[in-house]
């Protein structure tokens with residue numbers, strides 16, 4: 079197949095062979111990212127010994143950084159290295175970051191007294207922060223490049239195949255996320271260590287690190303097959319310069335003696351191309367609409383922090399299997415994989431059949447509302463938990479009272495025979511003699527065991543050890559989190575999937591990446607808002623914080639619906655074509671005056687947005 083730039087690529091069933099490598103790369107990379115992210119907040123809390131607030135703050139700072147760096151990646155790729163090299167270099171940075179995380183979680187490195195806890199916590203904190211910074215740089219930097227690089231592999235005649243590629247790409251993201259969110263919490267729950275045993279965070283970070291190396295190798299293997307477009311120049315820089323010039327020119331001509339112009343961007347006309355100005359106006363219109371959006375992400379991304387911490391105080395025993403608190407996050411990709419097809423093939427067509435025009439902005443508004451509802455559910459669950467228990471912890475706190483007149487060493491290993499139940503085996507040792515006994519634990523329970531003075535070490539001590547329950551096991555079941563996951567994921571489908579499509583359709587051809595970067599920026603800001611609200615509000619009860627977030631999103635949802643009502647959909651391709659016809663056509667026999675008149679009319683059209691409508695009709699909201 080020869081694509082638009084004359085590049086000859088191998089094809090399989092009408093698809094460029096090269097996309098196979100890109101899709102596998104994405105699967106492994108998302109596995110790596112979501113796998114590491116799933117256990118991150120618990121690593122902060124139980125390995126680094128941070129409190130819930132600090133763990134939540136650093137978690138959201140990290141996520142925010144991951145969504146800030148795409149701008150950097152897009153600039154580097156477009157104006158300097160090109161997408162291929164950017165992906166390779168930043169993937170190496172990313173893999174190094176993941177390895178640093180895995181090493182930072184090996185407690186034996188600094189566990190000089192071999193009691194299972196690190197003795198130099200600063201080493202672990204610094205190494206993990208460096209690791210997280212490199213991961214944020216890597217994952218964010220390649221984010222805008224990989225999907226676009228995949229899109230580049232298709233020729234103009236392969237529109238249908240390109241669309242299918244993006245669907246498969248999205249499925250790979252969620253497939254990778256689903257699998258890793260199941261696997262890494264299992265790895266994290268194991269005990270491992272050289273001298274003493276600890277929860278195996280090193281393995282939970284090590285496997286994502288290995289997957290990132292696999293992602294890189296797969297991408298490099300496909301190297302000879304890719305179409306590698308040359309960097310197109312820094313469009314983001316051009317946009318900023320043009321806006322900067324419009325503002326400074328407007329300021330220079332602020333005196334009344336200068337006639338005003340229809341739009342403030344028109345002040346850039348003295349230096350910049352009219353087409354570029356028209357394209358920037360389209361982008362600004364959408365960016366203005368983005369202003370309330372971060373609040374959605376503020377709630378959405380708390381799945382990995384507050385909701386996971388909430389799950390640690392709940393009972394994960396589902397009969398045949400025991401679900402780890404961090405594994406509850408898998409409900410999101412599972413629901414995504416089921417809800418997206420249901421929405422597309424049943425719900426939306428049904429709404430259309432009822433005669434309702436469920437436009438993208440209406441869907442996004444409903445998505446916000448559903449996310450607010452999810453937090454109301456989270457608040458109700460939290461009240462239930464607070465009523466059921468006072469001491470909240472997932473990990474079993476166990477202490478021993480030694481009735482013998484000699485010191486006894488106690489060590490433990492937890493066994494998960496395919497996650498059937500949490501069973502801990504304790505080894506008691508004094509000199510050469512030892513014995514073992516096992517107990518089943520409920521989630522969150524705490525026990526004190528009594529070692530009787532008559533205990534005979536060296537024989538079976540299963541029956542001799544008695545225990546008293548200090549803290550009852552968590553009684554509120556993790557299944558109660560399913561409604562909040564359902565609403566937040568339904569919200570994600572309506573808000574995020576629609577929003578991405580909306581941004582793409584409303585962006586001028588050369589500025590789709592700019593709008594994608596703007597979209598990702600809303601995610602970053604949303605994560606910063608979590609920090610600000612949590613810090614400023616400092617609410618004593620967790621459920622009140624959930625209610626506060628739900629109320630804030632509800633207010634923002636109302637503001638967004640009003641803004642959306644006044645938005646009129648445009649068709650950027652048509653507007654661009656009109657401009658090109660008029661600006662670049664030297665053979666045109668129209669005289670300058672007439673051409674100028676037409677240009678003015680089009681500009682007015684664009685400013686008022688009353689000639690182009692969503693799907694050819696006047697569509698508000």
Ligand SMILES: C[C@H](N)C(=O)N[C@@H](CC(=O)O)C(=O)O
Pocket residue numbers: 108251252255410411414
């Ligand atoms: C796993 C999420 N449901 C998902 O689809 N995430 C996307 C979009 C995003 O959050 O950036 C992804 O990881 O690319």
